[in-house]
Amino acid sequence: MTEVVRVLLADDEHLIRGALAALLSLEDDLVVVAEAASGPEALAMARAHAPDVAVLDLQMPGADGVKVATSLRTELPGCQVLIVTGHGRPGHLKRALAAGVRGFVPKTVSAQRLAELIRTVHAGNRYVDPELAADAISAGDSPLTAREAEVLELAADGAPVAEIAERAALAEGTVRNYLSSAVTKLGAENRHAAVRLARERGWV
Amino acid sequence: MTEVVRVLLADDEHLIRGALAALLSLEDDLVVVAEAASGPEALAMARAHAPDVAVLDLQMPGADGVKVATSLRTELPGCQVLIVTGHGRPGHLKRALAAGVRGFVPKTVSAQRLAELIRTVHAGNRYVDPELAADAISAGDSPLTAREAEVLELAADGAPVAEIAERAALAEGTVRNYLSSAVTKLGAENRHAAVRLARERGWV
DNA sequence: TCGAGTGTCTGACATTTGTCATGCCCGGCG
DNA sequence: CGCCGGGCATGACAAATGTCAGACACTCGA
Numbered sequence: 001m002t003e004v005v006r007v008l009l010a011d012d013e014h015l016i017r018g019a020l021a022a023l024l025s026l027e028d029d030l031v032v033v034a035e036a037a038s039g040p041e042a043l044a045m046a047r048a049h050a051p052d053v054a055v056l057d058l059q060m061p062g063a064d065g066v067k068v069a070t071s072l073r074t075e076l077p078g079c080q081v082l083i084v085t086g087h088g089r090p091g092h093l094k095r096a097l098a099a100g101v102r103g104f105v106p107k108t109v110s111a112q113r114l115a116e117l118i119r120t121v122h123a124g125n126r127y128v129d130p131e132l133a134a135d136a137i138s139a140g141d142s143p144l145t146a147r148e149a150e151v152l153e154l155a156a157d158g159a160p161v162a163e164i165a166e167r168a169a170l171a172e173g174t175v176r177n178y179l180s181s182a183v184t185k186l187g188a189e190n191r192h193a194a195v196r197l198a199r200e201r202g203w204v
Numbered sequence: 205m206t207e208v209v210r211v212l213l214a215d216d217e218h219l220i221r222g223a224l225a226a227l228l229s230l231e232d233d234l235v236v237v238a239e240a241a242s243g244p245e246a247l248a249m250a251r252a253h254a255p256d257v258a259v260l261d262l263q264m265p266g267a268d269g270v271k272v273a274t275s276l277r278t279e280l281p282g283c284q285v286l287i288v289t290g291h292g293r294p295g296h297l298k299r300a301l302a303a304g305v306r307g308f309v310p311k312t313v314s315a316q317r318l319a320e321l322i323r324t325v326h327a328g329n330r331y332v333d334p335e336l337a338a339d340a341i342s343a344g345d346s347p348l349t350a351r352e353a354e355v356l357e358l359a360a361d362g363a364p365v366a367e368i369a370e371r372a373a374l375a376e377g378t379v380r381n382y383l384s385s386a387v388t389k390l391g392a393e394n395r396h397a398a399v400r401l402a403r404e405r406g407w408v
Numbered sequence: 409t410c411g412a413g414t415g416t417c418t419g420a421c422a423t424t425t426g427t428c429a430t431g432c433c434c435g436g437c438g
Numbered sequence: 439c440g441c442c443g444g445g446c447a448t449g450a451c452a453a454a455t456g457t458c459a460g461a462c463a464c465t466c467g468a
Binding site for chain 2: 424425426427428
Binding site for chain 2: 012013014015016018019020022023037084086106107108109110111114157158159160188189190192193196
């Protein structure tokens with residue numbers, strides 16, 4: 001095929017972004033048309049250059065890769081999104097797929113493999129790293145109800161119950177109840193351990 | 205100068221390591237003689253190839269960059285160490301300098317700049333990213349006493365006071381006292397926030 | 409329609425945590 | 439020597455947290 005794939009590269013680590021751009025440029029059928037160091041910048045660049053494929057880091061300042069992907073989905077339906085992540089957590093994978101992301105891989109893949117994957121998603125196919133997929137499946141669905149998750153999130157930064165109650169417009173007893181319920185469901189020792197677990201599994 | 209600098213590259217993210225190797229090879233006076241994806245592997249590679257400069261990621265499986273640097277210091281005194289980090293925290297910087305590391309920079313630097321820094325540390329000079337240095341200085345020394353730090357560390361994973369008391373062979377009241385003291389000194393809301401703060405500043 | 413099951417919400421009670429006043433020991437200093 | 443000052447350690451008390459039983463609304467099948 002003689003078609004050229006136009007790629008947007010977004011990663012806050014200049015070292016990686018530059019190196020990656022150089023390596024991908026070695027592929028005849030790939031051309032990096034834009035680079036970005038943050039979520040909002042990635043969006044702006046995408047609007048300006050309308051790339052075929054956007055390669056997004058999961059962790060970026062401003063808005064993370066999934067949020068950017070969500071916006072791109074509506075603004076540029078023709079642009080396929082491939083997310084790369086340093087230390088992937090299952091929950092993000094689920095969010096990412098829900099946002100219409102076509103590919104999700106850890107940064108442990110080789111540049112050669114990444115180039116292949118860019119072609120894969122450009123062709124309209126999906127690819128998810130098998131290990132990350134296995135993690136996501138073993139983590140399963142969140143056992144938390146909507147309120148439980150909401151309250152747990154508010155408790156994330158160690159705020160006292162009174163503050164959580166005020167922000168959620170609930171009685172303190174109710175907040176304690178939800179926290180207790182969430183802690184039990186997650187099999188955690190206390191609310192803080194529960195927050196950690198929920199974070200790891202992408203349930204908050 | 206016609207001398208060639210022999211470089212060891214260690215990073216668990218294959219994508220970055222490969223890309224970096226390619227970019228650094230473009231420099232005439234730099235040659236990547238070995239790559240590693242983990243702490244122990246980095247040590248083994250260093251022993252086998254005796255590089256002039258070791259470029260180590262801070263976060264790696266097995267042993268982190270600082271631990272590797274400590275070992276290298278005694279085994280290969282002629283090998284200078286340059287640490288790169290994704291999201292640098294002041295405490296690590298202090299540990300790194302104590303371990304004899306010559307350079308410490310975030311991954312937001314460009315490859316060009318990294319090449320310069322490899323030459324800098326090879327020449328025996330030091331370089332620390334100004335922003336990271338400022339963070340470390342503003343963080344200052346730990347105000348915690350030995351016992352306070354010990355108890356705070358035991359409290360890190362959300363264990364209840366009774367368990368901490370048992371593991372530290374202290375009365376529960378004493379444990380509460382140290383935690384309270386640590387929380388006050390750190391200006392935190394509660395023990396968990398204190399753990400976070402101490403972690404960020406490298407005090408535990 | 410009506411009963412079972414589930415989610416939401418609350419207050420009362422037991423447990424855990426945070427704070428305070430206090431005593432002990434040790435090293436430095438007048 | 440005698441007397442601080444600081445770190446270590448403790449128990450008592452107040453405040454926050456975790457646990458429990460139960461009320462209400464809503465959905466889904468029988």
